[in-house]
Amino acid sequence: xxxxxxxxxxxxxxxxxxxxxxxxxxxxxxxxxxxxxxxxxxxxxxxxxxxxxxxxxxxxxxxxxxxxxxxxxxxxxxxxxxxxxxxxxxxxxxxxxxxxxxxxxxxxxxxxxxxxxxxxxxxxxxxxxxxxxxxxxxxxxxxxxxxxxxxxxxxxxxxxxxxxxxxxxxxxxxxxxxxxxxxxxxxxxxxxxxxxxxxxxxxxxxxxxxxxxxxxxxxxxxxxxxxxxxxxxxxxxxxxxxxxxxxxxxxxxxxxxxxxxxxxxxxxxxxxxxxxxxxxxxxxxxxxxxxxxxxxxxxxxxxxxxxxxxxxxxxxxxxxxxxxxxxxxxxxxxxxxxxxxxxxxxxxxxxxxxxxxxxxxxxxxxxxxxxxxxxxxxxxxxxxxxxxxxxxxxxxxxxxxxxxxxxxxxxxxxxxxxxxxxxxxxxxxxxxxxxxxxxxxxxxxxxxxxxxxxxxxxxxxxxxxxxxxxxxxxxxxxxxxxxxxxxxxxxxxxxxxxxxxxxxxxxxxxxxxxxxxxxxxxxxxxxxxxxxxxxxxxxxxxxxxxxxxxxxxxxxxxxxxxxxxxxxxxxxxxxxxxxxxxxxxxxxxxxxxxxxxxxxxxxxxxxxxxxxxxxxxxxxxxxxxxxxxxxxxxxxxxxxxxxxxxxxxxxxxxxxxxxxxxxxxxxxxxxxxxxxxxxxxxxxxxxxxxxxxxxxxxxxxxxxxxxxxxxxxxxxxxxxxxxxxxxxxxxxxxxxxxxxxxxxxxxxxxxxxxxxxxxxxxxxxxxxxxxxxxxxxxxxxxxxxxxxxxxxxxxxxxxxxxxxxxxxx
RNA sequence: GCCGAAGUGGCGGAAUGGCAGACGCCAGAGACUUAAAAUCUUUUGUCCGUUAGGGCGUGCGGGUUCGAGUCCCGCCUUCGGCACCA
Numbered sequence: 057x058x059x060x061x062x063x064x065x066x067x068x069x070x071x072x073x074x075x076x077x078x079x080x081x082x083x084x085x086x087x088x089x090x091x092x093x094x095x096x097x098x099x100x101x102x103x104x105x106x107x108x109x110x111x112x113x114x115x116x117x118x119x120x121x122x123x124x125x126x127x128x129x130x131x132x133x134x135x136x137x138x139x140x141x142x143x144x145x146x147x148x149x150x151x152x153x154x155x156x157x158x159x160x161x162x163x164x165x166x167x168x169x170x171x172x173x174x175x176x177x178x179x180x181x182x183x184x185x186x187x188x189x190x191x192x193x194x195x196x197x198x199x200x201x202x203x204x205x206x207x208x209x210x211x212x213x214x215x216x217x218x219x220x221x222x223x224x225x226x227x228x229x230x231x232x233x234x235x236x237x238x239x240x241x242x243x244x245x246x247x248x249x250x251x252x253x254x255x256x257x258x259x260x261x262x263x264x265x266x267x268x269x270x271x272x273x274x275x276x277x278x279x280x281x282x283x284x285x286x287x288x289x290x291x292x293x294x295x296x297x298x299x300x301x302x303x304x305x306x307x308x309x310x311x312x313x314x315x316x317x318x319x320x321x322x323x324x325x326x327x328x329x330x331x332x333x334x335x336x337x338x339x340x341x342x343x344x345x346x347x348x349x350x351x352x353x354x355x356x357x358x359x360x361x362x363x364x365x366x367x368x369x370x371x372x373x374x375x376x377x378x379x380x381x382x383x384x385x386x387x388x389x390x391x392x393x394x395x396x397x398x399x400x401x402x403x404x405x406x407x408x409x410x411x412x413x414x415x416x417x418x419x420x421x422x423x424x425x426x427x428x429x430x431x432x433x434x435x436x437x438x439x440x441x442x443x444x445x446x447x448x449x450x451x452x453x454x455x456x457x458x459x460x461x462x463x464x465x466x467x468x469x470x471x472x473x474x475x476x477x478x479x480x481x482x483x484x485x486x487x488x489x490x491x492x493x494x495x496x497x498x499x500x501x502x503x504x505x506x507x508x509x510x511x512x513x514x515x516x517x518x519x520x521x522x523x524x525x526x527x528x529x530x531x532x533x534x535x536x537x538x539x540x541x542x543x544x545x546x547x548x549x550x551x552x553x554x555x556x557x558x559x560x561x562x563x564x565x566x567x568x569x570x571x572x573x574x575x576x577x578x579x580x581x582x583x584x585x586x587x588x589x590x591x592x593x594x595x596x597x598x599x600x601x602x603x604x605x606x607x608x609x610x611x612x613x614x615x616x617x618x619x620x621x622x623x624x625x626x627x628x629x630x631x632x633x634x635x636x637x638x639x640x641x642x643x644x645x646x647x648x649x650x651x652x653x654x655x656x657x658x659x660x661x662x663x664x665x666x667x668x669x670x671x672x673x674x675x676x677x678x679x680x681x682x683x684x685x686x687x688x689x690x691x692x693x694x695x696x697x698x699x700x701x702x703x704x705x706x707x708x709x710x711x712x713x714x715x716x717x718x719x720x721x722x723x724x725x726x727x728x729x730x731x732x733x734x735x736x737x738x739x740x741x742x743x744x745x746x747x748x749x750x751x752x753x754x755x756x757x758x759x760x761x762x763x764x765x766x767x768x769x770x771x772x773x774x775x776x777x778x779x780x781x782x783x784x785x786x787x788x789x790x791x792x793x794x795x796x797x798x799x800x801x802x803x804x805x806x807x808x809x810x811x812x813x814x815x816x817x818x819x820x821x822x823x824x825x826x827x828x829x830x831x832x833x834x835x836x837x838x839x840x841x842x843x844x845x846x847x848x849x850x851x852x853x854x855x856x857x858x859x860x861x862x863x864x865x
Numbered sequence: 866g867c868c869g870a871a872g873u874g875g876c877g878g879a880a881u882g883g884c885a886g887a888c889g890c891c892a893g894a895g896a897c898u899u900a901a902a903a904u905c906u907u908u909u910g911u912c913c914g915u916u917a918g919g920g921c922g923u924g925c926g927g928g929u930u931c932g933a934g935u936c937c938c939g940c941c942u943u944c945g946g947c948a949c950c951a
Contacts, residue, residue: 100951142950215949225949272869276946279868395948410866480948487949560951599869599945635871636945644944673889675878679871680944687877690889700904737879740888747888750905809884814932816884854931860883864931 059781062699064663067777072174074776080789081121081176085573085585087130093589094121095568095628097597097605098136098183100560101162103147106169107645108653108671108683109637113596115668115770116634116677116733118175120594122769123730125176126793132589133176134571136183137163141560142225145491149523155491159186169655173664174772176789181574185563190570191493192514193580194562197612199496199507200619206252209505212484213243213351214529221527223488232352243351244529248486249495249556253611257281257478259625260610269631270678273602280603282479286310287463289402289472291321291375293329294383295336302336305329305375305386308397308477311404312466313458315379316447317425318402321386322367322414324394325350329386330370338372343388350390365391365414377402378471379448379462389414395481406431426455483608485558490523490532492557500544500551509545515553531555564605565612568592568627580621587623595628598636606631632733635679637671645683653683665771666692672735672770694739695774697746698767701755702778708756718748719762720800726766727796735770742767757782762794810844811862818844824858831855 075081094117099110121133139159148155163184170177183190201207215224219239223246228235253260261281264274286309293302305321323329325347334340346368367389374383391410392401405415405422412435415422422431427445429436436442444450449465450458466472486495496508496515508515518539526535533555534540544551566580572589573581597606613627638644639651646652658667669691675681711719722745729738745763749755761784768775768788779788803824810818820840822831835841836850841863848865855861 097951102951138951223949227950229949276869280947282868484949489949559949564951598951601946601951602869603946604948605951638944673877679878681877684877684890686890688890694889696904736877737888740879743888807884811884811932814883814930819884852931854883856883860932862883862931 059702062696068664068773071773071776082178082180083132084130089128089130092124092129093132093593095592095595098138100138100141101166102143103162105165106655108655111173111655112637112671113634114175115671117596119730119769122176134181135177136567138564139184139186140492145523172659181571183570183574188514188516194493195496195513202507208250209247210250211245212248214246215241216244216529217241222525223529248484251483251485253483254480256611256614257480259614263626267626273631276602277607284310285476287312287472288475293373293375296372296374305400306398307400307402308475309402312462313455314404314407314425315462317404317406317423318377319421319423320384320403321375322389322392322401322403324392324399325388325390326394327399333373336372337370342368346388365417397477407436409435486556487559488525488531489557493562494557495554497554498542498544498551502549503544503546506544506546561608565609591624591629592627594630596632599633634677638680638682640683662688662692665695665774669771673739677733677735694743704755705760706756709758710756711758712754716800718745719759720796723794723796765794806858809860828855
């Protein structure tokens, strides 16, 4: 049969139009079919357009979505744009273009690129977080959080460039200086909006037991939440000169059993104790100097264990160890962080590595309270087996018992109690930026913080001329007095709007709910839609989003569930992750490294189907992989071979007997591997099948049908085109996924390897029905086995049916 | 530093504790062609050997096991995250 050339340039736009005209991939909000909601992380529409990394997870879930449709599901596979954010704003500042214009331009480029790859997104549900119709509901959710006491204002440090006089994102601070001007960056305290995610720490932990996330994702979230059990202990502070009792200093410890070994205390340099007792601290100047120096370091720099510990003694104020009654010194050191626990610790140098390093550095006493190590040589941190010494009434007890006893004792004497502590910190929700959702709160001199009434949402971003933050560190909106000055919704007095905006995380914390009912202007989604589509069945994204976006969105969803507006506590039933695509040189793709691959170029040269195949074939889906342009050609070659199969298709709907095992084996492999995201081996098995078909030269219409159905989710355009050319019926997207016949895969005999002491020395063909006992009895007499043993006595024979025979000689 | 991963031919990678290197790329040889491209056939971990065959091989060092790329202990290196990039 004469066939036309394979021309992706022609057939790909053709099928994209057909699917679009037929609304082939639009999800129905009511259906008799079972539902499947597959979700990818919606992109940030950057100025650079899609790079080769984007299509990897998109193609993966597109394969799942297309396969599910063929398997008879009503599939929701949506797309949108997470379009607020810093890069757009910085671009707007630099080029004096409104960020909305920049955003629109970027979105339209992204949209076009996604369409050219043939993703089966439901374009009728496209959303954009910067659309007032969308961010109205982001603001609405914020108001609910506020009304339930989960949004509050608190003093938090921001990075502040002393030269540009603007607040900076962490990313804009490089090596401790401002990325743009190289100026000095300090931490400045500013009142900021916070969300009380810590109130959900336990729920977020417990919820993990109910969902199907990869273990490494659960592990990272658990560690991030960082639950630890211990005790809070109050230390009496005293004036060192007069001995007069001052306030209590509270610490959290996971090792209350070591209380007798607490020989000093350490507070974070920002600890309020310093200001409270400034008049009593005799070396207050030195302490303040130390505090200023610490303000220049990040938490990350401060807690590095390898570096030398720094610190300054707080003279004039001491603490009383409640167990020993001893007066112990207090130090300020930056290895204690204000953000974790109480910002103060009891130091037990004998049994904590950081305390040990600090004590050695400053000559503080090290007192052993758990026997078993040499605490003058190194900290002894074993908790399981130690026995208490030098610890009064705890002596002779094991660590776990001592923990209980001392905590009970503290409790009885009103000096402390059992305490569960989380590493998780509340979420700083303010940004001193223009391109974000305005926070719908008014600050009234009489009423305080007043939420905007819900009927006034959305609170629109005003038009401003200048997107630069103001030189006192306030948001650009603060300079927009027409907008910022308003009246109090409660008392009508003149009042001021909140001028900080929300972080980009806000819009992405609930977007998957909007897809369920994107055009609803009465609610963020109707209860029916939420009920029908929830939960997301399969959410794939990057590992880099595990601890922030994924946790933030789980938090919001738990909250929405608690106030009764969504039907499930957890948003995502299943979460998987993909590896990054690196540049050809093995480094992260970035403009500055000059190793960015643009999918448009690949499509122009090889076609979208080749791009999709290659992205899925180049390696294990969950691992980072460098791009190889040569590998792309191999995938195109495979599609060419598939195309040319048409030359020798015979007019039979049967699968030839001799090919049944190959064809059904491939159906099984592709069906199962796709579910496990083993796309590379699924493709390999289709390549193997095509090689077999070429070798046999016997391709019936029946065989071709199955090959095309299997390949369709991976390479949808070429398969539809061949299907049509060969007259195989209505388009593939209306067809059914094939099933394999297990009987086709059964074999009577199997050839297995024979090992001697674990090394392969020969092979033998055995019946698959040969039992283990029978084999171990009869095989030593088998001529082949005897030959392999070569006269040596067989001491033992291990037979694993269908796998191996191992002789021990 | 802390948390989570990864390390296998020239390259990307495959392998429920059971034949290491499937599939693909690159490279070599051959066929077709006036020629080239494309395509097809074929070789390809490495070392010794004419062959038969054998030695060595999954980051490094130990261990468990009849058997380890896979499990355990200790290292090294690389990647992701570390809360205002998203």
